Amino acid sequence: MRLELVKRKERSHKMAMLSPIIAIGLTALAAAIIFAVSGHNPLEGLYKFFVEPLTQQWSLQATIAKATPLVLIGCGLAVCYLSNNWNIGAEGQFIVGALFGSALPILLPDFESGATLPLMLVFGALGGALWALIPAVLKNWFNTNEILTSLMLVYVASLMLDYLVRGPWRDPDGYNFPESRMFSDAATMPDVFGGTMSLSTPITIVIALILAVVLAKTLKGFEIRVMGESPRAGSFAGFSAKRLTLFSFALAGGLAGLAGTMEVSGGLNQLLPTISPGYGFTAIIVAFLGRLNPIGIIIAGFVLALSYIGGEGVQSAMGVSNKIASVIQGLLLFFVLACDTLILYRIRLVSHHAPAGETSHV
Amino acid sequence: MFEAVLLTVITAATPLLIAAVGELVVERSGVLNLGVEGMMIMGAVVGFAVANQTGSGALGVVAAIAAGMAMSVLFGFLVLSLVANQVATGLALTILGVGFSGLIGEAFIGVPGLKIPSLYIPGLSDIPFIGPVFFQQDAIVYLGFALVAGVAYTLFRTRIGLVLRAVGDNHASAHALGYSVIKVRFMAVLFGGACAGLAGAYMSLAYTPQWVENMTAGRGWIALALVVFSSWLPLRVVAGAYLFGAVSVLNLHAQAHEMLNIPSQLLSSLPYLATILVLVLISANRRLTLVNTPACLGKPFVPDR
Numbered sequence: 001m002r003l004e005l006v007k008r009k010e011r012s013h014k015m016a017m018l019s020p021i022i023a024i025g026l027t028a029l030a031a032a033i034i035f036a037v038s039g040h041n042p043l044e045g046l047y048k049f050f051v052e053p054l055t056q057q058w059s060l061q062a063t064i065a066k067a068t069p070l071v072l073i074g075c076g077l078a079v080c081y082l083s084n085n086w087n088i089g090a091e092g093q094f095i096v097g098a099l100f101g102s103a104l105p106i107l108l109p110d111f112e113s114g115a116t117l118p119l120m121l122v123f124g125a126l127g128g129a130l131w132a133l134i135p136a137v138l139k140n141w142f143n144t145n146e147i148l149t150s151l152m153l154v155y156v157a158s159l160m161l162d163y164l165v166r167g168p169w170r171d172p173d174g175y176n177f178p179e180s181r182m183f184s185d186a187a188t189m190p191d192v193f194g195g196t197m198s199l200s201t202p203i204t205i206v207i208a209l210i211l212a213v214v215l216a217k218t219l220k221g222f223e224i225r226v227m228g229e230s231p232r233a234g235s236f237a238g239f240s241a242k243r244l245t246l247f248s249f250a251l252a253g254g255l256a257g258l259a260g261t262m263e264v265s266g267g268l269n270q271l272l273p274t275i276s277p278g279y280g281f282t283a284i285i286v287a288f289l290g291r292l293n294p295i296g297i298i299i300a301g302f303v304l305a306l307s308y309i310g311g312e313g314v315q316s317a318m319g320v321s322n323k324i325a326s327v328i329q330g331l332l333l334f335f336v337l338a339c340d341t342l343i344l345y346r347i348r349l350v351s352h353h354a355p356a357g358e359t360s361h362v
Numbered sequence: 363m364f365e366a367v368l369l370t371v372i373t374a375a376t377p378l379l380i381a382a383v384g385e386l387v388v389e390r391s392g393v394l395n396l397g398v399e400g401m402m403i404m405g406a407v408v409g410f411a412v413a414n415q416t417g418s419g420a421l422g423v424v425a426a427i428a429a430g431m432a433m434s435v436l437f438g439f440l441v442l443s444l445v446a447n448q449v450a451t452g453l454a455l456t457i458l459g460v461g462f463s464g465l466i467g468e469a470f471i472g473v474p475g476l477k478i479p480s481l482y483i484p485g486l487s488d489i490p491f492i493g494p495v496f497f498q499q500d501a502i503v504y505l506g507f508a509l510v511a512g513v514a515y516t517l518f519r520t521r522i523g524l525v526l527r528a529v530g531d532n533h534a535s536a537h538a539l540g541y542s543v544i545k546v547r548f549m550a551v552l553f554g555g556a557c558a559g560l561a562g563a564y565m566s567l568a569y570t571p572q573w574v575e576n577m578t579a580g581r582g583w584i585a586l587a588l589v590v591f592s593s594w595l596p597l598r599v600v601a602g603a604y605l606f607g608a609v610s611v612l613n614l615h616a617q618a619h620e621m622l623n624i625p626s627q628l629l630s631s632l633p634y635l636a637t638i639l640v641l642v643l644i645s646a647n648r649r650l651t652l653v654n655t656p657a658c659l660g661k662p663f664v665p666d667r
Contacts, residue, residue, distance in 0.1 A: 003443050005664055086449050138638070142646040147396065147449065148587050149641060152634040155580055163627035284453060323465040330458030334440065337451050341444040345664075 005345040012343050019339035020289050020296070024303065026339075027332040034327065040318050048317050049310035049328075057196075059313070063305045064197055065267065069094070069259040069276075071301035072204045073283035075211050076252030078292040082215070084228045085248045089135065089150030090256040091280025092157035093128040097257020098264045099161060100127025102180065102271050105187035106169050112186035120187060120261055128257015129250040131157065136249035140242045146249075154280070165271050180271035189266035200262035205298065207255065212294035224248070256280060277308065278326070285333040304329060367615060368495055372503060373569050375607025377402070377561040377578075379506045381585035382592070382599045383513050384557020389589055390517060391550035392530035392658035393441065396452025398558050399582025400459025401433040405562025407463040410573045411470055419478045423502070423563045430559020431552050433459060438551040442544050445662045460576065467573045475571035478502065502564050507600075509557070514596040526550060530656035533663045543663050558582065580634065587637045591644055594654040602640075609636045 028046055035045035053059040073090045080087040101124030104116060135149040164180075171181040189198050215221035227234040227244050235241065264275055286304050290297030311325025341347065381398055388395050408429035413422025437455050440446040478500045481487075486497040517523035528536045529546045537543050565581070566573055584606055592598035613629040645651055 005445060007664070081450075088453060138642055142642045143648065143651070144638075144641045144645045145587075145590060148583060148590070149638050151583050152580070152587075152637050155634040156631045159627040159631045163625050167625065281457060284450075285457070288450060321465055321468050323461065323468060326461030327458065327465050328461075330454060330461045333450070333454040333457060334436065337446040337454060338440055338444050341446060345445070347444075 002350055004348050004350045006348060007345055015342045019342055020336060023332060023335035023339045026335045027328060030331050031328050040320055045314055048313045050306060052313055053306055053309040059309055061196055063309045064201055066308050067301040067305035068201045068204045069263055069279045070283050070286045070304055071208055071298050072259040073256045073280060074286035074290060074297040074301055075208050075294050076255035077283055077287040078297060079224060080248045080252045081287060082228045082292050083224045083244050083248045085245050086147045087150050087249055087252050088147055088284060089154050090283055091276060092154035093132045093253040093256035094260040094276055094280045095157040095161050096131040097124040097128030098260030098275055100124050101261025102264055105183040106180050109181060109184060112184050116186040120265060121258060124261025125254040125258040128260060129254035132249040132253020136245050140245055162273050165273050178273050182270045183265060187265055188269060189262055198266040200266050208294040208298050282329055285329055288333060289336050365491055365494060370611040371607045374611050375603040376503050376506050377564045377581055378585050378588060378606055379599060379603035380509060381558050381561035381582060382588035382603060383510050383596055384554040385585055386589045386594060386596060386599060387513055388550050388554035389659055390530045390594060390656055391526050391547045392533060392656050393547050393551055394448050394660040395437055395551060395554055396449060397437050397455025398585050399578060400456035401430040401555050401558035402562040402582040403463040403578045404433050404459045405430045405559030406566040406577055407467040407573060409563030410475060410566040411466060413476045413567055414470060414473060419476055419567055422567055426563030427556045427559040430555040434551045434555025438548045442547055445664055448660050464575050467575060470573040477571040478568045500568055502568060510596050510600055530658055533658050537665060584637055587641055591640050593650050606633060609633050
């Protein structure tokens with residue numbers, strides 16, 4: 001028996017919709033097996049992991065709070081990946097954005113006005129964009145592989161954060177703990193809708209919707225898609241691959257930086273040696289699960305956020321390590337990529353002995 | 363002092379060397395596997411766990427190689443059998459490996475490890491300076507050099523190497539000549555997985571004999587950069603690995619001797635900054651990179667019947 005791929009005449013739209021759902025199903029199956037192998041009731045595990053977070057108000061709110069940065073970062077990454085720019089350093093851009101955004105409340109704690117928060121958000125987006133432009137510029141000028149450089153900068157960014165919170169930005173009244181001073185009220189992201197969610201969430205959704213329109217309806221969106229699928233065709237239309245590299249990296253970095261600032265000014269209210277449970281990497285999964293489409297990414301961000309909350313849920317209720325969350329996230333990306341094959345190809349199993357024609361379609 | 367520095371450089375360079383030479387073979391066959399970090403960390407945790415349970419370092423190493431290969435089978439199935447996107451699948455492999463190793467390794471945090479013994483050759487090992495540096499290393503250090511020599515010989519002096527390079531440079535022609543592109547690539551991917559697993563075992567059984575979450579700390583990615591640095595020539599991987607080994611231990615020695623007043627975080631970031639610098643220097647020289655870059659690197663192949 002072996003697999004054989006038969007190219008479809010055209011993209012299967014049905015499979016494009018179905019493949020993320022099949023992937024989630026297969027991931028749940030794999031998760032059930034992991035629960036069973038580690039000696040737990042698989043059904044209880046699946047329920048606690050995927051369903052229970054949705055049944056209570058606090059956990060639903062926590063899921064939305066976790067989904068927000070994932071969606072914002074994932075939207076930017078989608079633009080990169082659509083245009084064939086492999087930015088995998090969003091984690092670093094998130095951190096540098098948070099550092100730029102925090103500079104104001106940490107260095108000028110007495111500057112409390114209505115402009116504080118908007119300025120922080122602008123700085124945050126700027127910081128993330130600048131950090132992301134490093135691999136983009138290196139790619140354009142020196143032909144450097146952007147995958148490796150953007151990833152290396154993640155390590156540099158987290159060491160920078162570590163240095164600042166243990167060194168110059170440490171809270172002077174903080175008993176030597178490695179943390180910055182707390183942000184003032186003017187530097188804190190307000191809650192909206194009766195305190196159910198941070199202002200970050202509606203901001204993120206608005207940005208995702210704008211991006212969805214830009215990608216689907218505007219010339220820029222056309223440029224991004226054409227340059228990803230056929231740079232040669234795009235260059236005849238006058239699009240510049242180098243300009244698009246700068247644009248997509250700056251956009252992705254800017255959104256990741258904005259997410260970083262909103263995270264520290266919303267949830268944490270100060271800088272700590274670690275400010276992200278790997279949002280920048282999980283957002284890569286979000287982007288692919290959401291089919292590189294902002295609307296899909298909103299849904300995918302929620303699904304991946306569930307895995308964080310669900311991971312904590314199974315840990316406290318069943319004593320399963322919450323590390324299982326990152327295993328499930330990794331499996332999910334695997335299954336998404338595998339299922340995407342079905343969009344372009346039909347898969348059939350061929351037995352070595354069967355004559356041609358006696359094949360079974362899947 | 364110099365001898366001590368040199369010894370730490372060797373241990374720091376060995377995992378980079380082994381992982382990079384494995385990935386070099388993979389890329390020569392035309393496949394880009396960005397999952398080196400994931401395969402390496404799985405090798406590290408499985409090697410540690412098996413050595414800890416059985417008390418045998420050798421079994422740990424074998425298990426680590428098997429773990430790296432198992433991960434590479436997943437990758438190979440997706441990108442070769444299902445023509446999934448290579449970049450994304452490699453990333454998935456790394457994300458999965460980092461997550462899975464954290465889950466497996468949770469039971470082994472803080473457990474004292476087992477160090478692979480160094481070889482001792484009576485006579486030779488006792489020579490001052492030369493003895494400790496050249497004749498008192500553990501077996502994997504020598505194995506690393508043997509791997510480089512073997513890969514260099516196989517790639518450029520044997521028929522297998524010729525076929526492998528043909529598949530990597532022009533898969534359509536290789537297919538037309540009757541070679542199974544997919545099979546050759548799968549073998550190369552498996553070899554890469556075995557090397558990454560071995561490199562991981564070296565991390566947790568020799569470099570720092572313990573399990574710490576995320577202990578490979580980006581070395582898999584640096585190994586990928588080393589392949590670019592070497593411009594796909596095995597012997598240059600040695601130079602690159604030792605250069606990076608030196609940069610990464612500079613950190614330890616500088617901190618131990620309180621050199622200057624440099625923040626430790628800056629020193630720790632040197633290997634990553636050096637990687638970027640080296641990539642810039644090498645990639646800017648188009649003649650150097652284009653000559654040896656496998657022409658089909660990263661391009662999917664679907665055999666027509």
